[in-house]
Amino acid sequence: MTTTRTILFATAEMAPVARVGGMGLATAGLVKELRAQGADVTVVMPDYGGVELLDETSIALDVPDWCGPTRARRGRLLGADGAAGDEIVLIDRIGLARPHPYVDPTTGVAWPDNDWRFIGFGAAVAALARAVEPDVLHLNDWHTAAAVGFLPDPPPIVLTIHTLGYQGVTSADWLQRFEVEPWRFVWYDVANPLVGAIRAADRIIAVSPNYATEILTEEQGMGMHAELAARGDAVVGILNGIDTDEWNPAVDELIPRRYAVDGESGDDLDQGRLAARTAILERAGWDDHGGPLLGVVTRLVDQKGVDRILGLAPYLEAMNARIAILGSGTPELTDWVRAEAATRPDRIWAETSSYDEPLAHLIFAGADLFLIPSRFEPCGLAQMQAMAYGAIPIGTPVGGLVDTIIDIDDDARNGTGLLCRTADTAGLVDAVHRGIRALRVSSRRRAMQRRGMTTDWSWAAPAGRHLEVYEAAVSENL
Numbered sequence: 001m002t003t004t005r006t007i008l009f010a011t012a013e014m015a016p017v018a019r020v021g022g023m024g025l026a027t028a029g030l031v032k033e034l035r036a037q038g039a040d041v042t043v044v045m046p047d048y049g050g051v052e053l054l055d056e057t058s059i060a061l062d063v064p065d066w067c068g069p070t071r072a073r074r075g076r077l078l079g080a081d082g083a084a085g086d087e088i089v090l091i092d093r094i095g096l097a098r099p100h101p102y103v104d105p106t107t108g109v110a111w112p113d114n115d116w117r118f119i120g121f122g123a124a125v126a127a128l129a130r131a132v133e134p135d136v137l138h139l140n141d142w143h144t145a146a147a148v149g150f151l152p153d154p155p156p157i158v159l160t161i162h163t164l165g166y167q168g169v170t171s172a173d174w175l176q177r178f179e180v181e182p183w184r185f186v187w188y189d190v191a192n193p194l195v196g197a198i199r200a201a202d203r204i205i206a207v208s209p210n211y212a213t214e215i216l217t218e219e220q221g222m223g224m225h226a227e228l229a230a231r232g233d234a235v236v237g238i239l240n241g242i243d244t245d246e247w248n249p250a251v252d253e254l255i256p257r258r259y260a261v262d263g264e265s266g267d268d269l270d271q272g273r274l275a276a277r278t279a280i281l282e283r284a285g286w287d288d289h290g291g292p293l294l295g296v297v298t299r300l301v302d303q304k305g306v307d308r309i310l311g312l313a314p315y316l317e318a319m320n321a322r323i324a325i326l327g328s329g330t331p332e333l334t335d336w337v338r339a340e341a342a343t344r345p346d347r348i349w350a351e352t353s354s355y356d357e358p359l360a361h362l363i364f365a366g367a368d369l370f371l372i373p374s375r376f377e378p379c380g381l382a383q384m385q386a387m388a389y390g391a392i393p394i395g396t397p398v399g400g401l402v403d404t405i406i407d408i409d410d411d412a413r414n415g416t417g418l419l420c421r422t423a424d425t426a427g428l429v430d431a432v433h434r435g436i437r438a439l440r441v442s443s444r445r446r447a448m449q450r451r452g453m454t455t456d457w458s459w460a461a462p463a464g465r466h467l468e469v470y471e472a473a474v475s476e477n478l
Helices: 022-036 114-132 142-150 172-176 193-200 209-214 225-229 268-284 306-310 313-319 331-343 357-366 382-388 399-404 425-440 442-454 460-476
Strands: 006-010 040-046 053-060 070-078 084-093 136-140 157-161 203-206 235-237 293-297 322-326 348-351 369-372 392-395
Touching (some): 006 022, 006 114, 022 040, 070 114, 084 114, 114 136, 203 460, 293 357, 293 382, 331 348, 369 425, 382 392, 382 442
Parallel strands (some): 006 040, 040 084, 136 157, 293 322
Antiparallel strands (some): 070 084
């Protein structure tokens, strides 16, 4: 007999309420599938303002005085059709709502009170956990990690590490505010919310198997490798999925022509992708000279290897290739992307003002090669989205890219894309050359597309693994 578990799922991002990077999509997809598989999941997020809830109720939360007045707004999200959607709890700390979770969108600079906002959010999550007594408290990244410092009698705790690159490090003055075992948060001469949760959680999930191995190394552990290694078998890797209801070219209403890997006409894959390619070229103001179209959908931050992508610019003419870029991020990289697009308007086109969902779908559907040359990539969703649409991914051999991309030159029978031989611009240039050669052999290209498009990238199996982790955490606490 299967036991239905109650999960309090705390996160700073979940689409469509708040989405900055992959975490917003990943949490949405996971929660949707956990519910489909029978888990009773309550999502709790910060209230960033402007979210209307249907059937709303509100309760005051018992939080430390320094948090200020704090309430939990519980209700249902308003669906696209105007009907009541899934239930959610938004933590409203009066006067602390922000239009972006982490940065001032006008400057790209982090909000100066991020520590105050997210450590206080953690305290509110703990207060809610005390009130509802879930079977499992699932924390996501440092923004929720402080909850362990306010739970004297915690439920089983699962922590997902979406990226170690952000840990919430702040002044040691915060240590005196943690009410339970503040020593957990001591990190040299500062306070570190993430390390506190790493030390306290019953189970720690990294978002891909390869990333679970990488974070135990000094090179990729971001200073946390020894702490994570000390947790032993409590650290597991579970590959993220994508929402295959949304990211499916056979039903996608955001692309000009729907298509599948095996259409009734036998050629609707090529026709559907050609329609998307044509739409991209028209938007960029380009004629179609038949050369390869390289796609990029990313945050313009150092992690994503944007400099490596722009390093391709001098080689594009010789390759007869063009790049379509969608992304926003740091002012420095955004300005660099815009400058290269202005310098080479016949080779580089970029939309950098904001994330454009229809354009993202269009690029996945119309690009020949899709670039993800990340410095580190805990999982990555874009390569899975690209393969679902028949675009050939090119990535660096890090994190989840290793778990999802099989290099066609290393394994001709199973290849789905290409992995850079070296993690630099030269490695990317080489991989793009190899990708272009692969595209020229139609049978090879179609075989790669078929493998990528027929792989099950859904959340079904990953959600099942999460349920197993929850059960293990509960069993250890009986």
